Amino acid sequence: MGPKMRHFRQLASTWEFELDITKEVLRVLDEVLSLGGRSAGFTRDTPLLGAIPELDSMAVVTLITSIEERFGLTVDDDDIDGSTFSTVGSLADFVSGKLAA
């Protein structure tokens, strides 16, 4: 396998990894907010905070706890910031950032 191919493979696996995280984040969202499968129509650009009425403070905390448990990571309280929860994509990026750290 040439260096170009190796690079491509690496990209592909990273891309799959990101995709899995987004999928998993959507699964958690659906479960916590009792969306009943509505998250199937969500994309990375789907807005969360302020757009989904179910996302109140209790749901935010449950969401954080579920993410911690599901991905085995720890969220610092300073991370609890509006920008993290603005879209599906920002939340997924936050999780992959934590996992990579």
Place this chain on the structure above:
Amino acid sequence: MQPDFFFLPVATSQGKDAGQRLCIHYAAQLDGVACAPLGLVLYIHPFAEEMNKSRRMAALQSRALAEAGFAVLQIDLLGCGDSSGDFGDATWEQWVKDVVIGCQWLHRKYPDETRKGRGPLWLWGLRVGSLLAVDAAKRFDEPCNFLFWQPPASGKPLLQQFLRLKVAGDMLAGQSKGVMEGMRQQLASGSSVEIAGYMLAPGLASGLEQVTLLPPAMSGPAPQVEWFELSTREDASLSPISAKTVLAWEQAGWRVNSHLVNGPAFWQTTEIEDAPLLIEATTAALRRARP
């Protein structure tokens, strides 16, 4: 079946009036006919909003157990549900005492000779209720069995989670920096903090922060623990921290049956949800366990 609602008067250790606790008693029956109980069960509810979310499941399970021949008592702890006091009056110490009072009521109501099953009383805790059950068993001078629903290994993360409600609320209002630190300082200096409409007293926060799910000392024959966790995943397994805690109980000589059941985290979901498989499995486990 109609459960019996009543208020249980409570006194402090100095004999002073400590208000009353709402209790719900489900009498035992078999095939729809009242019977001498096969066992006694005390339900201990979870923390703050989780208690409200799980009311329906607690009632469904209590009814199912009563119909399977068990006598069940539910007690609203000080400052919770319809019991006297505000949430801000609650301390960990008083909650543990309230649980012991519930145990004593069941024993008074059903002395040994009126029971078919003479096995130990079951302390059934949901989430924080499991931690309270263990602390209360250390003060109650009779052996107890435990029925745990989604037990936390310790209280510390639950306190953290509760304090986060305030951080999240402030985040939704557009500000959140330093909120957690401020609350911790306030509690440490002996003042209460208000979180999502609940006043949290330092005496409750410190108790919750210190409690762990360690097995109480045993007296008599090896008591039993029925340990339930819920998950909606097909490939789920007991969480690593729970597996570790179960091992500690087994090493201390307890007989532990752990169960993983498919169902939603009904104590925290946005809508009130049911976990019928949990009710089925719990009733079956207690029926199997009776001596």
